[in-house]
Amino acid sequence: MAVGLCLTVSVGGAALAPAVPAFAENTQVRDLEYWLNDYGFTEAWKTTRGAGVKVAVIDTGVDAGVAELAGAVVGGTDVSGLGSANGQTPIGDGSEHGTLVASLLAGRGTGANSGVMGVAPEASILAVSVAFGTTGATLSNDDQIAAGIRWAVDNGADVINMSLTRNTLDWPPSWDDAFLYAFEHDVVVVAAAGNRGSGTTEVGAPATIPGVLTVAGVDRSKGASFDASSQGITISVAAPSEQLVGVVPGGGYVQWNGTSAAAPIVSGLVALVRAAYPRLDAAGVMNRVIATANPNGHSVPSPIYGNGLIDAAAAVTASVPTGTTAEPAALLEEWIRVHRRADTELAPAPQPTAQAPVAPAEDPALPGASVVAAWLPSPLTVTYISVPLMVLVGFGTLVTLFGIGATRHIKRIRSKR
Template sequence: MAVSAGTVMPAAADTDPRGYLKIMKAQEMWKVADGTGITVAVIDSGVKLVPGLRSESVLPGVSFMEPPLEHPDQKYPPHEDFVGHGTTMTAAIVGDGSAGRPQGLAPGAKVLPIRTSVGTPMAFAVASEAAKGLRYAADNGAKVINLSLGMTSDWPMDKIKPAVEYAQSKGALVFAAMGNEGEGSNWTNAIAALPGVIGVGAVDINGEPMPFTSSGPDTDLSSFGSKVPIRCKENTAWCVADGGTSYATSLASASAALVWSAHPDWTANQVARVLIQTAGAPVDGSKRNDWVGYGVVRPRMALLERAGDPGAPDTDPLAAPAPAQTPTPTPSTDQTAAVPTASADAESGLSWQWPALGAVVAVSLGLGITVIVKRRRR
């Protein structure tokens, strides 16, 4: 897992590190669509309404977080977050950008927080909690479901798989982070391997895959996951650190919200198809590869250039076979972005992996996220 220690984020707006918003032409896109009318469910560690997040952007939500065995009556409200991971993902989508704080990519959208035990000693319960969350999200108006968390292939998928299928039957589009285990690792997200789920990898500001991003045939899209604003210091401050595939997934979810906001009559398949068609192709010249999928998500192409053909409303755009390629990623020339996994872990001294019942669920704040393994779902 790639984790970087992070530095406290300056308050001044002119030091805002999120150059990806300029590259994505966010200001221009928001004149066409800003996510209004779209609810994005964030199934994560909860959300804390900190400076930079407005209450009107965050719905009441729900918590499925299991109480500790010694305190079975303990309650965990959805608008609380022990580790800050869910708060970071929420801000990436709907942050208000005030005083140099995080600016969300889809500021007009609503986030539906669904709290789980991610990042706690009770993380062994996340599979069942996330399954409940998927069904709740689908039943409560979420068009996009963000899973910046993951599970290894040895986790029982008997609850997650039917829950994903249920959400999809209700018209929701599901995004899942690929994971941050890096080159040569077998770890990717078992959730992202499910049919119709969009697996998301992380790239740097130049569109090159981050060294820590997990790769595999289930990578469908990618987005920015380098230096970004994350919650740190026990969720008491904003810092700058690597956001990893967690953050990239939130940006992909926000991109879907933008496109769907502009085309509310489209189905999940049509939104996904256009995002895939308009993605910035892999820098190695291939149609897709196992590091960035079909490329870097570019909602501006759909909103500003009117590119992409939504196609058949009921056909999964991922159903057709695609060549699986695993090229060696070109090292980034951005030395601040390419943080080697080993040194990053050493810097932080933090681990969000909790061994429990022989399994692992991981998130990391700046931390990229996800523990995971994937198989192709074609």
């Protein structure tokens, strides 16, 4: 099963505008980043800007040479066999996708009021390049994802951003171990819900995996985005997914739509929470993001908005009760126990090991004839002859005795007269 990006091709969250710079001057870009104020990021920056937190972007590779990402990419790898060893060569279908994601997440801008500013502008990026929809890769798309997760964990990722989808509810067993590995190492995994407009009619894996923080999209007015988002019961929170601005490889800006863009906004928020609360574990971090989400007048949780729209300022400052979000590893382990067990039970039973034939033992000798036994009652004669005969004899004896007694009694009465 191929994994895809939600671009105009098929990966977890973006339908790109025409691939030309949308703005003549980068001073215009910052004015278009409405989500920085509308979702509380500029207020949250008074508390933290995400310094010290590493976010792995498992995507098409990140061009670290663009101005907005100068100093942001601190490591990387390629798991496809087609990119550069540091993960910084865009590859595969929609190769610009990874750079767009990274810029929206941790862009540094190009000046005080110019260039794309990410939601966590001091977080660090680990670039993991995957070749989507490309032949010649050393691993399948599914196996590239699994390998990328393990590499990210082993190289210090605190958060993993996955702006991609399989367009199916299920996922390969190899992902069980990979995601468990991330959860057991206290990593928060953020995944895009996918886009209805790109053919993902319902939330697909990895956004269906228990323990993942799944992101749906809303439009500029904070209403449901039905083309630039998919809907489903696994959605955790919602974030903007329309009229977003990102940087493409080589520089230049485009507006794009989709949960591929909503996911890094939430990954950046997770980075802010992890920086503000360094002792908080993954479940606690997710709990803060979910508990501070704004229902915005909607009944939540819902398959459209999850628990509500993210609120960055509240997530890093509000008083939040602890212990209301289950441990991600426990959730996935339980799912594996229930669902993979069924797969195991349906597997064909192992065949017994072949053994050399063994000759049967001789039958025991039959008992010899007995004169005494011939005169003794058998079980059949006892059951069907002897016992009924004894019952009849006993009944006859009682009748006889009763008759004798009655006769004597009558004689005594007559003699007294």
